[in-house]
Amino acid sequence: MGNERARGGEGRKSVAFVTLGCAKNEVDTEHMRARATAAGYALTDDPEAADAIVVNTCSFIQAATEESLEAIFEAADLPNVRDGGAALVVAGCMPARYGEDLEAELTEAGAFVPCSHEDDIVLVLADVIGEASPGAEGAPARGVAGERGPVSAYVKISDGCDRFCSYCTIPYIRGRYRSFPLDDVRAEVAAKVAAGVREIVLIAQDTGRWGTDFEEPSTLAALVGALAEEHPGTWFRVMYLQPEGLTDEYLEAVAAHPNVCDYFDIPLQHVDAGILRAMNRTGSRGEFEELLARVRRRIPDATLRTTLIAGFPGETDGQFEELCAFVEDAGFDYVGVFPYSREEGTRAFDLPGQVDEDEKADRAQRLRDVADAVCAPRVAERIGRTLDVLVEGREEDGQLFGRAMCQAPEVDGVTYLEDGEVGQVVRVTIGDTLLYEMEGA
Numbered sequence: 014m015g016n017e018r019a020r021g022g023e024g025r026k027s028v029a030f031v032t033l034g035c036a037k038n039e040v041d042t043e044h045m046r047a048r049a050t051a052a053g054y055a056l057t058d059d060p061e062a063a064d065a066i067v068v069n070t071c072s073f074i075q076a077a078t079e080e081s082l083e084a085i086f087e088a089a090d091l092p093n094v095r096d097g098g099a100a101l102v103v104a105g106c107m108p109a110r111y112g113e114d115l116e117a118e119l120t121e122a123g124a125f126v127p128c129s130h131e132d133d134i135v136l137v138l139a140d141v142i143g144e145a146s147p148g149a150e151g152a153p154a155r156g157v158a159g160e161r162g163p164v165s166a167y168v169k170i171s172d173g174c175d176r177f178c179s180y181c182t183i184p185y186i187r188g189r190y191r192s193f194p195l196d197d198v199r200a201e202v203a204a205k206v207a208a209g210v211r212e213i214v215l216i217a218q219d220t221g222r223w224g225t226d227f228e229e230p231s232t233l234a235a236l237v238g239a240l241a242e243e244h245p246g247t248w249f250r251v252m253y254l255q256p257e258g259l260t261d262e263y264l265e266a267v268a269a270h271p272n273v274c275d276y277f278d279i280p281l282q283h284v285d286a287g288i289l290r291a292m293n294r295t296g297s298r299g300e301f302e303e304l305l306a307r308v309r310r311r312i313p314d315a316t317l318r319t320t321l322i323a324g325f326p327g328e329t330d331g332q333f334e335e336l337c338a339f340v341e342d343a344g345f346d347y348v349g350v351f352p353y354s355r356e357e358g359t360r361a362f363d364l365p366g367q368v369d370e371d372e373k374a375d376r377a378q379r380l381r382d383v384a385d386a387v388c389a390p391r392v393a394e395r396i397g398r399t400l401d402v403l404v405e406g407r408e409e410d411g412q413l414f415g416r417a418m419c420q421a422p423e424v425d426g427v428t429y430l431e432d433g434e435v436g437q438v439v440r441v442t443i444g445d446t447l448l449y450e451m452e453g454a
């Protein structure tokens with residue numbers, strides 16, 4: 014499917030990336046972009062002007078698969094793809110999950126690149142649009158700081174997952190857990206800090222497990238401590254910390270480093286011990302309450318976030334009520350709620366007691382309402398407090414915004430403020446809040 018038409022200007026072949034799904038996928042796209050750039054391809058944000066369009070898909074749940082398919086069909090319908098002048102490449106979770114079935118169905122695509130082969134993106138591009146033009150190596154390294162601008166960036170510290178939660182496709186899509194070596198993470202963080210990034214968000218499917226698979230095992234606490242000491246002017250934030258990863262050693266590392274956000278994103282998914290076992294997870298309401306108490310004993314100002322699933326197979330009214338009661342009492346600052354999604358190929362797919370779709374949506378909404386009723390007042394309790402805010406940018410109307418340590422990117426709202434430069438950390442006294450947004454006085 015090669016072609017001789019050069020759409021990238023100055024004779025250079027150009028590539029557009031379209032990313033679906035979570036922050037982890039964004040990081041994967043960023044790495045593919047960096048490889049393409051280093052190989053001499055030009056990057057463009059305009060798929061219609063590209064020689065190749067790489068759609069980096071998500072298929073974690075059915076809804077994500079449908080969204081990815083829509084993006085693929087949209088790209089396939091662009092004039093440059095329809096007339097054969099541009100190649101369509103489908104990358105990421107969908108080829109990993111559906112393999113040859115997908116290739117047979119999606120004849121519009123010229124190539125498929127599952128997650129495990131994304132390092133080969135340059136070979137794939139060479140195959141579908143020809144090699145990058147000679148002499149183009151000086152192309153600007155766009156994307157170094159991620160898609161969200163230069164102030165904050167995600168860094169992935171591992172890939173895959175060994176937990177095999179019964180509802181989850183990730184271990185089948187992404188494979189077994191693999192920590193990225195310390196030196197690689199360090200180098201990536203150093204490059205981002207040198208490029209002006211002021212907040213590094215460490216992500217993985219299971220961040221707390223980092224280092225346990227090394228020949229000489231290490232820990233997330235050691236990693237975070239080392240990074241925080243190397244870059245004292247940079248904020249570090251850890252997401253996706255499974256309950257088992259919340260060790261005392263990690264709490265000590267957070268307490269010891271003021272530039273490590275005292276922010277704990279702990280996906281619990283449920284609190285009923287029976288449901289948790291059916292999810293192939295551990296814990297119980299009592300254990301989780303003790304876990305949260307342990308965090309607060311060591312770090313009284315800790316910000317706590319969790320994610321929960323409503324309507325898991327077999328969830329009774331009583332078990333759902335217990336989940337609501339837990340959210341009412343636990344004092345989380347932020348709660349993400351998802352209705353259970355029945356995914357083919359997972360063990361939970363065949364569990365008895367599947368909950369009706371409408372009922373799942375109702376339960377999820379009820380749980381969100383419970384969460385809003387307890388979390389929004391907690392955000393409002395910050396009125397009058399003075400917080401460090403990292404200035405991120407301006408809205409279209411010129412309004413300056415940033416985030417405090419208690420606000421993770423993309424999920425917890427922002428803080429509006431009057432004065433400051435993008436990239437600066439400024440002291441802001443909170444004057445008002447609106448649900449999850451905060452405003453400087």
Ligand code: SF4
Pocket residue numbers: 174175176177178181182183184218219255
């Ligand atoms: S911890 Fe569970 S839910 Fe998270 S990626 Fe691993 S298997 Fe999936």
